[in-house]
Amino acid sequence: MERQHQLLSQIATNDRHGENSPYFDGWKAYDNNPFHPTNNPDGVIQMGLAENQLSADLIVDWIKKHPEASICTPEGVHMFKDIASFQDYHGLPEFRQAIAKFMGRVRGGRVTFDPDRIVMGGGATGANELIMFCLADPGDAFLVPSPYYPAFYRDLGWRTGVQIVPVDCDSSNNFQITKAALEAAYDKARQDGINVKGLIVTNPSNPLGTTLDRETLKCLLSFINEKNIHIVCDEIYAATIFSSSNFISISEVVEEIVDCNRDLVHIVSSLSKDMGLPGFRVGIVYSYNDAVVNCGRKMSSFGLVSSQTQYLLASMLSDEEFLENFLAVSSKRIEKRHSVFTKGLEQIGISCLESNAGVYVWMNLRHLLQEQTNDGEMALWRVIINDVKLNVSPSSSFHCVEPGWFRVCFANMDDETLEVALKRIHAFVGERKERETLSAKTKCWKKNLRLSFSSRIFEEGIGSPIAMSPHSPLVRARN
């Protein structure tokens, strides 16, 4: 085994695939005991998977009506030969045009995208890696505002050798990115002899679900122009913005700033979240830099989108009526889910960071921590996984400096399952509160209290947050 180990490369034997993170322990718990409404109603509910499953019916409907969009049907097979042999890394022209239109529409028609700047990647995973290969050398670094998507550790750096320099954000200002934080991170990196090549932001944010406002975007652009570094905007959640909100893309602001060096600006997009098609591996790099487009295109050979899939999506996304309807309905459904879930949490005094996008909430459980540390968070998280049986993602896996936050996904299940999840959280909070209250009361009142208190919380929906002692006997007992 040891001899085998030596036979492989450093990349093959290091940890940058990121799978040893506790982030995945929850997934394992789910895989070992997955919830099913009838077969396994006590199983773990998966709330750690940021997927948009709410509007697949609309797509299925379209597919049924358009068999000719598939080259593997009698209606479409006349195109089979041409499409199946098409491996040009420029991509099918109609696919690029459809993607350019899609991206424009998602941004409210306020920007037009040039189909010739569209480069394919193997999903956003491949696209993010690809842009890093184009912009940075091994050992170089990218600034990444925290909390950030856990897999960036792998995607940005595993094979590229690029380092992540976090730009820490916290709740004192709702996790917004400040110029001061950027400057501090940049200066420290430079002092440490680290060559910063760029900044990568996810907008809308994963895990926060918030979007950057115009001022912040302008601030970011002026920062990168000043330091002469790149900016990569991962906008893969752009279409998950709630219908009542407006998404401002970097592409809009770039056009507003006169002296902006556009060669520094690059966007990553995908259909995995917006359309709920992660299996189709549609990743896009859109760069304003010609050299990056040229180089990126060559590199896309390593992760081209299947021509069969390009053809289908070119057809689907060119159907303007379908697309307009899909985006509107999808956005409404996401917003509704968000509302149901956050209201359900508010009833038991759990608040979430105010958000306007994404398929998850950033839930605040700091008041439930025994200690405001990573250990405290891990302890609570293990309870949530093992007792409440929900796989949620702890803030530490997103490299957040503030423990006690959890990302909870709500769009990868049906309404009933979400109800079950809410009930379990209610029960959990109720139970904790009750135990805490009990510890302050005499024993002879125990039985009556248990019945009346917990049921009152659940049914009456008390609005005010219940202050939990950080030294809850329940948690202490477990430790």
Added chain:
Amino acid sequence: MAIEIEQPTVELSKVAVSETHGEDSPYFAGWKAHDEDPYDESSNSSGVIQMGLAENQVSFDMLEEYLEQNSEASSWAEGAPGFRENALFQDYHGLKSFRQAMASFMEKIRGGRAKFDPDRIVLTAGATAANELLTFILADPGDALLVPTPYYPGFDRDLRWRTGVKIVPIHCDSSNNFQVTLEAMEAAYMHAVAMNIKVRGVLITNPSNPLGATIQRSVLEEILDFAKRKNIHVVSDEIYSGSTFSSSEFVSIAEILEARGYKDSERVHIVYSLSKDLGLPGFRVGTIYSYNDKVVTTARRMSSFSLISSQTQHVLASMLSDKKFTEKYIKTNRERLRKRYEMIIQGLKTAGIECLKGNAGLFCWMNLSPLLETPTREGELALWNSILHEVKINISPGSSCHCSEPGWFRVCFANMSETTLDVALKRIHSFMDQRKTDAIQSPPQQ
């Protein structure tokens, strides 16, 4: 005079500005010439005929027939869950049914002489991704893979560009039909050592591109033994395994490992793809089959950057599980390729051109060394240029395949109709006749 204030340009990565993507090679210049003036039977009968593209277009009808009878839509029509589940499926293990279908297809191609475990199959977006991925896993930047010449020009990019790994050639020549010899392997290895470069493996393509010939069993055994002595890996790119004209002539490294009871097999990895055998390069279907558990696990994780579209996995899973279809397809495809091969060999022979004896692939390895003005790379490129511009066919010069012996050219025959192939052969005939006439009329200066 106005002073132009230049925007400071921020550098891209070294990888981005390097030329290791290899697109400045003459291999691609011919493609450009074709793209600018492409032959078309009816609309542009004097255009450039593309014979530099190793694609298999002889068996589409069978695929189309299958799809007409087994529509993708019918599987979606069975109910929403089918499409939904598929569209959500991004597990890097890949669809189990598809892996099983691939394993069984690979077994069929080898006439059942080797078994493949579906759990050792890692899926990647094309062999391009598979080869790069394996290189990332088996070698560190600055290390080398030994590759017999002549080899597929794309290897320069796939194995080296983003990985930083070098290729050290194992020189082969016509004295023994370009077969790999122990001496050549040892020489290559020592050459690397002399340059202080660490060799991590040998990468062979079997059947060979551009030779169009299978590697003999004895040579495969020698390569395995050599790798064992040096404690290095063996990657066998068997992308053309289903394109051998006769099933019995192809020996896969998998067969040899099985015969050895899989002893010392953790150093062996096979690359396969459906781009050539099934003629589906657009679908991006590649696989890595490794006998090394750690490589399988790591490759699977790394495949995240280049997964196969679940839509494509789904369609092909049913197609390749259809035993009746695959048996008929494999057999018929082989026959058609053999027929094409015989047609081109005969046509070239009557024009006075000899080729290496081949038994596989979508191309033949043509010997034009007697036509060279000087037996050098420059002479070869000059000849190539005149063939491109006078004969108007794009063929691939041996130098772009790193062949150390000038004058050889790879000529593809499966990416066109028989009629077009006929036109190409006629043009070559005229070209050769013209040269004979010129030679007679202006004999070489004494």
